[in-house]
Amino acid sequence: MNELVVATKNKGKLADFQTLFTDRYIVKSLYDYPEVPEIIEDGDTFHENAAKKAETLAAYLQKPVIADDSGLLIDALGGKPGVYSARYAGEPKNDQANIDKVLSELDGVPTQKRTARFFCVIALAEPGKETIFAEGACEGRITEKPTGSNGFGYDPIFFVPSHGQTMAELSAGTKNQLSHRARALTALKETIEGVWPK
Numbered sequence: 001m002n003e004l005v006v007a008t009k010n011k012g013k014l015a016d017f018q019t020l021f022t023d024r025y026i027v028k029s030l031y032d033y034p035e036v037p038e039i040i041e042d043g044d045t046f047h048e049n050a051a052k053k054a055e056t057l058a059a060y061l062q063k064p065v066i067a068d069d070s071g072l073l074i075d076a077l078g079g080k081p082g083v084y085s086a087r088y089a090g091e092p093k094n095d096q097a098n099i100d101k102v103l104s105e106l107d108g109v110p111t112q113k114r115t116a117r118f119f120c121v122i123a124l125a126e127p128g129k130e131t132i133f134a135e136g137a138c139e140g141r142i143t144e145k146p147t148g149s150n151g152f153g154y155d156p157i158f159f160v161p162s163h164g165q166t167m168a169e170l171s172a173g174t175k176n177q178l179s180h181r182a183r184a185l186t187a188l189k190e191t192i193e194g195v196w197p198k
Contacts, residue, residue: 003028007039007053007067016176017066020185036060046070046083046121047133054125062127066188070120070180072154074102074142076109085154095153099146103157106142114142118158118167120180122188134191136183140167151175 004025006017018027030036039056043049046069053067071085081088081102089097106114117137124132138160146156148168155167160178167175176182 002026003063005029005033005057005061005063005065007057007065013068013181016181016185020189033061041069041083043069044083046119047123049083050121050123050133051125051131054123055131058125058127064124064126066122066124068120068122068181068184070118070184072102072116072158073119074106074114074116076113076115077102077105080105099154099157102142102154103144106144111141116140116142116158118154118180120184122181122184124188124192132188132191134184134188136180136185136187138178138180138183 002025004017004021004027006014006027006029008014009030014027014029021027036057037060039053041049041052043052049069050067053069054065057067058065069083071082073079073082081098085098087093087098089101117139120136122134122136124134140158140160143157143159143166146166146168148156148166148170150170150172151168155175158167159165160167160170162178163170163174167179
């Protein structure tokens with residue numbers, strides 16, 4: 001079987017990829033390659049960041065690499081925090097500080113105008129081949145206060161209308177079915193079916 005490297009040290013994210021690809025590939029992560037250089041995500045778009053990670057590591061390892069970049073897009077804030085989602089409140093990365101900043105900036109914005117979406121771009125790079133991209137999104141809106149203790153990041157303030165709960169209130173199984181990353185992964189698998197050998 002071919003080897004596929006997922007450019008992450010996030011065990012939850014790695015598990016998502018393994019679930020979809022273990023029937024076709026030996027899935028490894030950055031834990032298996034501690035010597036690889038750190039990739040600075042300085043692109044202006046999710047596509048640029050995902051491509052930079054995947055292409056740089058594919059060239060370094062001479063193996064196919066999957067990388068993703070994702071974030072929260074809030075319509076009332078003009079698409080912010082966007083590519084800066086993880087460190088929206090500054091360094092070091094702090095989920096609660098990010099949530100506090102978003103809620104402060106949306107103070108006074110009515111419910112119907114608090115629409116938002118989680119967005120994910122996955123890049124699949126292989127030496128000598130054109131990079132393949134897939135996207136996924138999950139629509140919702142920003143609540144006025146955090147609710148729920150599951151998940152991470154902005155999950156406690158991201159309300160999913162179709163389920164009547166925030167991401168942080170949903171079970172892991174339900175979240176994995178409707179998340180932006182799950183949808184991007186499904187799109188990627190459909191894209192590469194028949195293109196990549198088993």
